[in-house]
Amino acid sequence: MEEERRWExxxxxxxxxxxxxxxxxxxxxxxxxxxxxxxxxxxxxxxWQVLKxxxxxxxxxxxxxxxxxxxxxxxxxxxxxxxxxxxxxxSHGEAIQVEFPLLFGASINDxxxxxxxxxxxxxxxxxxxxxxxxxxxxxxxxxxxxxxxLEMQCKPSSFPGLVNNLSPKLNSLKMFxxxxxxxxxxxxxxxxxxxxxxxxxxxxxxxxxxxxLNGCKSLEELVVRDCVGFEVDEEILKxxxxxxxxxxxxxGSKLVYEDGYETDECDPPYVHVL
Numbered sequence: 001m002e003e004e005r006r007w008e009x010x011x012x013x014x015x016x017x018x019x020x021x022x023x024x025x026x027x028x029x030x031x032x033x034x035x036x037x038x039x040x041x042x043x044x045x046x047x048w049q050v051l052k053x054x055x056x057x058x059x060x061x062x063x064x065x066x067x068x069x070x071x072x073x074x075x076x077x078x079x080x081x082x083x084x085x086x087x088x089x090x091s092h093g094e095a096i097q098v099e100f101p102l103l104f105g106a107s108i109n110d111x112x113x114x115x116x117x118x119x120x121x122x123x124x125x126x127x128x129x130x131x132x133x134x135x136x137x138x139x140x141x142x143x144x145x146x147x148x149x150l151e152m153q154c155k156p157s158s159f160p161g162l163v164n165n166l167s168p169k170l171n172s173l174k175m176f177x178x179x180x181x182x183x184x185x186x187x188x189x190x191x192x193x194x195x196x197x198x199x200x201x202x203x204x205x206x207x208x209x210x211x212x213l214n215g216c217k218s219l220e221e222l223v224v225r226d227c228v229g230f231e232v233d234e235e236i237l238k239x240x241x242x243x244x245x246x247x248x249x250x251x252g253s254k255l256v257y258e259d260g261y262e263t264d265e266c267d268p269p270y271v272h273v274l
Contacts, residue, residue, distance in 0.1 A: 048091035099125040108133035123149040174198035188215030198223040206230040226252035
């Protein structure tokens with residue numbers, strides 16, 4: 001009988017195709033320790049093009065922390081930065097996407113580290129930062145000349161400088177905050193290829209919304225759910241249609257915030273698909 005083939009005998013291209021679909025926890029703690037051949041294949045930079053740290057538990061007492069320290073012989077305290085540097089080193093500058101954890105571990109130094117060693121990023125999801133760190137963002141993000149998608153939890157105080165330093169290739173932006181006239185002006189003028197804009201839960205007045213509709217000529221999807229500062233009326237809907245926007249989501253947005261106001265959570269989202 002023909003001898004049964006073994007997993008470790010799969011050709012390199014097939015293994016790479018499998019491994020690049022795995023999460024970072026499997027790539028660091030499982031695959032490399034199966035056998036020598038899998039370890040070698042797991043070092044292929046293609047397996048590390050997508051660095052999704054979001055969803056992993058980096059608390060010192062987590063299973064990830066304990067297992068990582070045990071596998072790699074770290075006697076000191078486990079940290080997100082150590083895990084990050086291992087993953088970035090194995091990407092060899094080929095990473096095209098990074099998602100930072102939202103709350104624990106990531107710092108402005110980690111973002112700067114990524115910006116220096118992963119210049120080919122196309123999509124970045126950044127963590128919440130301390131207010132004193134926000135002024136450093138424009139310079140850091142400006143190193144990503146191929147960046148197409150950016151997601152941030154909060155609009156930074158350095159927003160105008162940030163937008164000025166963003167790649168002109170950027171076509172998708174997601175964040176919330178208070179957007180005034182000057183913010184929208186720089187957004188419209190500096191990001192001409194914007195196709196998807198999400199400003200949900202922001203303070204955004206009607207005039208600023210209209211400026212977006214008039215100025216972002218390539219916009220295809222506009223998401224402004226649960227905003228304060230405007231109510232969708234016939235004028236806005238006409239501008240949306242005239243702009244050729246395919247998806248316009250605005251459920252929950254209102255002119256002013258009413259303290260104690262409650263919505264029916266059973267109501268379906270109000271989405272215009274044009």
